[in-house]
Amino acid sequence: MSVASILADKGRDIVTATGDETVADICRVLTEHRIGAILITGSDGRIDGILSERDIVKACAAHGPDALKSKAAELMTRDVITVTPDDAIGTVMERMTSGRFRHMPVLKDGAVIGVISIGDVVKHRIAQAEREAEEMRSYIATA
Template identity: 70%
Template sequence: MTVAAILADKGHDTVTASESDTIAAVCRRLAEYKIGAVVIAGADGALSGILSERDIVRACAAHGAEALHSTAGQLMTRAVVTVTPDDTIATVMERMTAGRFRHLPVIKDGKLAGVISIGDVVKHRIAQAEQEAAEMRTYIASA
């Protein structure tokens, strides 16, 4: 199974923010869409970074409420690990585990094609395991 299969089910919609958005504004967006990270897009729409709930919590722990006045550009991760639609779920799991993060932007032809989360990966792995079990039951019943 590949990233493309996950995106085919969940869609390619992404929630973005700009580097100049305040952390308070980003928090409102995260809450509104019930998501854990936003992709930070540059003026040309290209991927500039990613900002997660964890980044915000760390900033609040270090700077208190003042962190909410910071900008997304100040707190975002700039060295973003990405995947392509052709990457396997095993590759995604390895990257998420190695980097200890839960969201990966998907890049196709140099452009943002979506974002997948650990929840998306788990959902698809469960569906795959259930399908394999059903196929095995059918095979055994027909033997």
């Protein structure tokens, strides 16, 4: 199974912000869309970084409420690891686990076509395991 199968199930909605937006504004967007991270993009639409709930919590712990006045560009992770639709689910899980992050943009021909989370990956793997178990039960019942 590949990343494309996850996107086919969850959709390809992409929420972005600019690096000039405040962290408080980003928090409102994250809450409104019920997401855990947001892509920070430049005027050309390319990814400049990603800002996650974890990044915001770390900044608040270090700087208190003033962290919410910071610009997204000040707190975002700049070195964004991405995947392609053809990448295997196992590869994605390995990258997320070793990198200790939970969100990955999906790129095709250099353009963002979606974002997947570890929750999406786990949900997909569970559904796959349940399908396989049902197929085994059906096979055994007909044998």
